[in-house]
Amino acid sequence: MRVLHLAPYPPARDGIGAYARVLAAALADRGHETAVVAARPHPSSPPEVLGALGDPGLPEKIARFRPDLVHVQFAVPAFGLRVPAVLRLLRELDAPVVATLHEITRDTALLRAPGRLLYRRLASRCAALIVHTRDARAAAGSAELIPHFCAPPPPSTTTSDALRARFSLGSAPVVLAFGFIHVDKGLDVLADALRHVDDAMLVVAGAVRARDPLFKPMELRDRRHEREVRAALTRHGLAHRVVFTGHVPEAEVAAWFATAAVAVLPYRKAAQSGVAHLALASRTPLVATAVGGLPDLFSASGSATEPREAGEPSRGLLAPPGDAAELAKAIRTVLDGGGHPLQGLAPGPEEVAARTEALYERVLAGAV
Structure with missing residues (x-):
């Protein structure tokens, strides 16, 4: 047809x-x-x-x-x-x-x-x-x-080592926040949680979405949100542990998920997330908040599930939305090799x- x-x-x-x-x-x-x-x-x-x-x-x-x-x-x-x-x-x-x-x-x-x-x-x-x-x-x-x-990103034209060198990440574990910066995505909560994960670097890989004139107030709200997050990071002495990359070219997406020790979705509201499926397809551990369809990515009982592919499954945890302390605890658990196996890959x-x-x-x- x-x-x-x-x-x-x-x-x-x-x-x-x-x-x-x-x-x-x-x-x-x-x-x-x-x-x-x-x-x-x-x-x-x-x-x-x-x-x-x-x-x-x-x-x-x-x-x-x-x-x-x-x-x-x-x-x-x-x-x-x-x-x-x-x-x-x-x-x-x-x-x-x-x-x-x-x-x-x-x-x-x-x-x-x-x-x-x-x-x-x-x-x-x-x-x-x-x-x-x-x-x-x-x-x-x-x-x-x-x-x-669930589909992996296109093959990358760069490497994890090259990204670490370009953005001065050193050898620290990378906590990845990927996608458009949006007030509902809880970047402020993740920035607060970083205070309790003291050995990691946070990479904010994305930018504010440019919008049509009628929706410009939403873009301005998101830009104000980004400024407030940056100010809070500076106020708490964390700015040196955070990298804002701006827009990520498609040819570098796979390398960022390969570099990440954990991808984090600290959303306050969500229907679903393409970022979560990129993490699953990339076998990147995942921490997400229990909103919208995100809990469906995790084993309902917290018990192990068989991954669709052989090998150790990616691990992940859910945290309540808006709770920086619980989010930090989930990130720390996954960084230390804990958490629960994620569900098998989506279709x-x-x-x-x-x-x-x-x-x-x-x-x-x-x-x-």
């Missing part, structure tokens, strides 16, 4: 875009023809991108592609001011629409009634919805639960593509 993906898309810096690219490639490997409408134009867009939302010739390009089905990878920050254009395009298309709701719990909690109304309007234009977690399915009302796939892109394909077929058969 011919599948048109509507999503932020590389080289744009967006985790949902990276997800869309991997899924589109996995569907292509299964024999489907895929094309992409990107959220925003980019001069270096790959050949599968027909154009971006708002391009004058886009309707004709879509008509020439003749999609059997349209798949939207949706979150409000991913499209920003272009959300109305998404809804307009979906209304104009003849093909049935499937939407994956990546951040429905976060979006509706932040935007409240307008956010719920937006998601109802999106759902009214869709034949089926996909979510990654049970919390998201409860928020969506009715949706297919297909877990976020790979091939399995997620197969399950997505099965949903497409039900949609096209009118069985959804």
